[in-house]
Amino acid sequence: MSIKDTSPVRRRRRAPEEARREAVASARTLLLEGGPTAVTLAAVAQDIGVTHTNLIHHFGSAAGLQSALMGSMVEDLTRALDRAVARLRTDEGAPMELVNAVFDAFDAGGAGKLAAWIVMSGDLSHLDPVRAAVRGLVEAIQEKLGDIDPADAPQVRDAVLFIALSAFGDALIGPPLRGMLDQDADSGRRVVAGLLAQSLPRAAKG
Incomplete structure (x- = not known):
C-alpha cells in the first residue's frame, strides 16, 4: 500500500x-x-x-466538483458502451463477446463505482446521457440475432438488463466474492454468457 x-x-x-x-x-x-x-x-x-x-x-463547492466528476465519468461510460456496440457489430463472438463488451464498459475507469455513487447521491439525472448508449446496445443485440419477432423484443431488453446488472455487481464486489468462492477473474462472465447462450437464440426466428 x-x-x-x-x-x-x-x-x-x-x-x-x-x-x-x-x-x-x-x-x-x-x-x-x-x-x-x-x-x-x-x-x-x-x-x-x-x-x-x-x-x-x-x-x-464540493458538490460542484463531484457533479463535474460524475459528468466526466458518465461520458467515459457512454463512450465505453458505444465501443461495446461497435464490437458487437463487427465481432462474431457473441454471446461471450457481448458479455465482455458490457463488463469491460462497467469496469473501465471505475464506472461501476461511479454508478453506485450516483444512485446513493439520489440524483439520477446524471445518468441521463447513458440512456442513448443503452438503447444502442439493445439495437446492436437485435442486429446480432437477425430478424426478431416484435413479440420477442422484450426478451432482448431483458438480456441487456441481466448483463448490465451482472456487470455492475461484478465491478463493485466481484473480486472479493470470487475469492470467497475460489473462482477466477472471468468466472462471472462465463456464467452470464452461458445463460445467454441458452436464452438469446430463442428470440430469433428460425
Whole structure:
C-alpha cells in the first residue's frame, strides 16, 4: 500500500480549463482509491497544488466538483458502451463477446463505482446521457440475432438488463466474492454468457 505524499506542493499557474481538468482527474483517483468521502476540495487542492479558494472559484463547492466528476465519468461510460456496440457489430463472438463488451464498459475507469455513487447521491439525472448508449446496445443485440419477432423484443431488453446488472455487481464486489468462492477473474462472465447462450437464440426466428 503506497503512502500519499502530504508535503506541501509547489503551486503553478494554470489556464482555467486546465485547472478544471486536473481537478476532475484528481477527484477520480481519489474516488477510486478512497470512495466518495475522499473526494473533497481540500484533498484535491493538495493533490494538484492549488488553493481551496481556487477550487471554489472553479466549481463553487464540493458538490460542484463531484457533479463535474460524475459528468466526466458518465461520458467515459457512454463512450465505453458505444465501443461495446461497435464490437458487437463487427465481432462474431457473441454471446461471450457481448458479455465482455458490457463488463469491460462497467469496469473501465471505475464506472461501476461511479454508478453506485450516483444512485446513493439520489440524483439520477446524471445518468441521463447513458440512456442513448443503452438503447444502442439493445439495437446492436437485435442486429446480432437477425430478424426478431416484435413479440420477442422484450426478451432482448431483458438480456441487456441481466448483463448490465451482472456487470455492475461484478465491478463493485466481484473480486472479493470470487475469492470467497475460489473462482477466477472471468468466472462471472462465463456464467452470464452461458445463460445467454441458452436464452438469446430463442428470440430469433428460425
